[in-house]
Amino acid sequence: MTILQVTQATKRFGGFTAINNVTLSVEAGATHAVIGPNGAGKTTLFNLISGMVAPDAGDVHFQGRKLGRMRPHDIVKIGMARSFQKVNVFPRKTAFENVQVALIANAGLNYSFLRSAAGLFRGEAMALLDLVQLAGDAARRAGELAHGKQKQLELAVALAADPKMLLLDEPTAGMSIAETKASIRLIREIVARRGLTLLFTEHDMNVVFEIASTISVLHHGEIIADGAPDAVRENEDVKRIYLGKD
């Protein structure tokens, strides 16, 4: 079953076409990687999918529903959560508060109005921190956590929306080898345990080929190969691009 369908999507910035007539299907339960050289259009594609930018042409359907001009936070509400290339947490709030704020917002409540209600969603927030192995850091300010832990926190914030699908833009960017391994193990475990669909971009090909069930390759804003990892690895265009002969 297809959970996400991008159909003939195009996005231009002035005279520059960042995404050119892209069609992409993501199967429910897949671990689907979007790869491509710097500037290929991966982040722009994620921005189109998550409603951060509007396509100039084409459609995105999620769980059979056309997203059209739906706003990003409404897309989160229907089950698609996203993390960004740059860490995106409230640095002065504690890890616990970051997750709590997300739970409160996702419940449609107003955090500032409920400021005094420090106990709100306490159990849920701690359970999510525990899931991403940050229970011991609950009371620490997010900005003081190591980079790898901030990414774990971001994951907990994304999971606070109880998504069906996770979009992770370079989840291991800036991580050490050890952090990358731990992070990938954690993501895999959570995706399996919660039965999530994962769509991710990643520069580290070891990570891509270790976890992806499907790979789409973007080049100059176009999908040039799409399919099972072995087929993509053997694709002549892909080899040429990754060997830098293009």
Ligand SMILES: Nc1ncnc2c1ncn2[C@@H]1O[C@H](COP(=O)(O)OP(=O)(O)OP(=O)(O)O)[C@@H](O)[C@H]1O
């Ligand atoms: N808001 C914008 N205005 C103008 N050009 C943009 C904008 N956003 C992206 N671009 C251009 O679109 C192209 C694709 O960028 P994008 O960030 O999507 O690529 P990417 O594959 O994610 O790259 P990277 O791997 O370096 O993150 C680049 O040439 C970029 O300069």
